[in-house]
Amino acid sequence: MKPCSFEYVKAESLEHALAVLVEHGDEAKILAGGQSLVPAMNFRLAQPAVLVDLNGVGALSGIERVDGMVQVGAMTRQRSAERSSVLSAHVPLVTETMPFIAHAQIRNRGTFGGSIAHADPSAELPAISVALSATLQVTSSRGSRSIAASDFYVDLLTTALEADEILVRVDLPIAVPGSGFAFAEVSRRHGDYALVGVAASVQCDASGVCQQARVSLLSVGPGPVLSTSCAAALIGERPTTRTIADAAAATASDDIDPEGDIHASARFRRHLARVLVERTLTRAFARAAVSAGAAEQA
Amino acid sequence: MNGRARRGSAESRHLLSDFLRHELGLTGTHVGCEHGVCGACTVLINGEAVRSCLVFAVQCEGAEVTTVEGLAAEDGELHPLQEAFQAAHALQCGFCTPGFLMSLLPFLEERRDSGALTDDEIRDALGGNLCRCTGYQNIVEAVRLAHTKMSGGAGNSAGNSVGTSTGNSAGTCAAEGA
Ligand SMILES: Cc1cc2nc3c(=O)[nH]c(=O)nc-3n(C[C@H](O)[C@H](O)[C@H](O)COP(=O)(O)OP(=O)(O)OC[C@H]3O[C@@H](n4cnc5c(N)ncnc54)[C@H](O)[C@@H]3O)c2cc1C
Ligand code: FES
Ligand code: FES
Numbered sequence: 001m002k003p004c005s006f007e008y009v010k011a012e013s014l015e016h017a018l019a020v021l022v023e024h025g026d027e028a029k030i031l032a033g034g035q036s037l038v039p040a041m042n043f044r045l046a047q048p049a050v051l052v053d054l055n056g057v058g059a060l061s062g063i064e065r066v067d068g069m070v071q072v073g074a075m076t077r078q079r080s081a082e083r084s085s086v087l088s089a090h091v092p093l094v095t096e097t098m099p100f101i102a103h104a105q106i107r108n109r110g111t112f113g114g115s116i117a118h119a120d121p122s123a124e125l126p127a128i129s130v131a132l133s134a135t136l137q138v139t140s141s142r143g144s145r146s147i148a149a150s151d152f153y154v155d156l157l158t159t160a161l162e163a164d165e166i167l168v169r170v171d172l173p174i175a176v177p178g179s180g181f182a183f184a185e186v187s188r189r190h191g192d193y194a195l196v197g198v199a200a201s202v203q204c205d206a207s208g209v210c211q212q213a214r215v216s217l218l219s220v221g222p223g224p225v226l227s228t229s230c231a232a233a234l235i236g237e238r239p240t241t242r243t244i245a246d247a248a249a250a251t252a253s254d255d256i257d258p259e260g261d262i263h264a265s266a267r268f269r270r271h272l273a274r275v276l277v278e279r280t281l282t283r284a285f286a287r288a289a290v291s292a293g294a295a296e297q298a
Numbered sequence: 299m300n301g302r303a304r305r306g307s308a309e310s311r312h313l314l315s316d317f318l319r320h321e322l323g324l325t326g327t328h329v330g331c332e333h334g335v336c337g338a339c340t341v342l343i344n345g346e347a348v349r350s351c352l353v354f355a356v357q358c359e360g361a362e363v364t365t366v367e368g369l370a371a372e373d374g375e376l377h378p379l380q381e382a383f384q385a386a387h388a389l390q391c392g393f394c395t396p397g398f399l400m401s402l403l404p405f406l407e408e409r410r411d412s413g414a415l416t417d418d419e420i421r422d423a424l425g426g427n428l429c430r431c432t433g434y435q436n437i438v439e440a441v442r443l444a445h446t447k448m449s450g451g452a453g454n455s456a457g458n459s460v461g462t463s464t465g466n467s468a469g470t471c472a473a474e475g476a
Contacts, residue, residue, distance in 0.1 A: 001332065002311065002313070002332075003311045004311065005309070006311060007310065008310035010356075034352050034354075035334060035349075035352055038334075038353070038354075039334055039352065042332045042351070043333065051310070053357060102334075102426070103337075103425050103426025104347065104426060105349055105426045106334060106349070106426070108348050109348045109352065190422065190425050
């Protein structure tokens, strides 16, 4: 099908885009990569009256290391994030995860911020942002604010963003010695949205005791789900095959409430969650040990 | 547009795919699903493969767009990638072919001087395009053949390595195609 008519505004600057949002309120929508919005418009599931195109606002894209953060501009293409040497050196979880998002042709156009703002429960970047404790920088004509990723995802396709706000940047903490990460998902075909996906971010002290275990799951709820069982079972402990398996089993039974659909039953999704949490945690702790060892030698 | 300046007018809601086909008469770009899944509408915008059904024509003002019509030379001589598809019998109805070619062009150009491509690499590159006819096997063969042609030039060296690296099936197909 074809989109309904709308007024197209090519934003010349962030200020220009913000002013258009103020003028049109709920009627206006931001156009980023268009890889979720345009399909929805083609199906007429979305019928915005005004589209504000951010593709000409160069200041909104770029990847930069600043102090303890890597700052990713909202309009940075997913493909650029995938190929960024700054991200692979300092936030390796992003690099590991990007190839799971759709196909290269979609990532060439789709943006880092667009995926986060869209908040699809099956999307990888929202889950990553929660596992990494990212901070989302948001601006409107009223001012700017920072939102912790874990407070950002409110419900299905719903975020803490107000209608006049634009997500401008995603700040990702850089990996410290003793930290380890892993991502895994199961999908019917590579490039499809995941049946279940898991992002794990852990940190251990020099003696190998777990200080942090953030495990975030996708496709098992209305948004990314942070496992409380993993944190409870692992922090303060030395991770073993046994504690990891227990944490994974508790996550699958207590932390998630997946729905069944034509692709997978709820029961199968729980099974996948348990297996994937176990695998990602095992990999993340192994990497944390290597990272701690390397730091000791240096 | 394929190396020439082209003008046309588009309503804001016109998808690039429809603008190419209906306004510019470039019907080589095919439209399958209009939601980004099938890949038939893939074109290059400023050198990168993207879905033309998920971009509005107005967004492409001033951009360099390459479609399947831009592949062959002025005199009609096929691009090595097109030759490879013909030789390896990588199409049946051909509906999907323009999308495959435009997805593969930047992929192969980036790997011009790399060693032999692995099956995994090739299949990953094909992952964003659907074909209902071929079963993909001959498309994988065509990519390998195109890689050889594009890396080594069309001369002897390409001929030799085709024989060794793609084995009999491509050899037989090439003979049938000729
Ligand atoms: C075939 C196909 C397969 C896909 N598979 C996957 C997949 O496996 N995993 C996955 O995660 N994604 C997948 N996607 C979606 C893709 O990653 C999109 O790029 C992403 O979801 C949205 O980013 P975008 O830049 O394209 O945003 P758009 O589509 O332009 O926008 C999406 C929404 O977010 C809003 N928005 C965008 N940017 C901002 C901003 N800076 N501030 C405020 N609001 C904003 C828009 O108004 C709109 O409502 C797939 C898409 C397709 C077509
Ligand atoms: S028509 Fe564009 S991807 Fe199918
Ligand atoms: S050749 Fe018919 S769809 Fe691919």
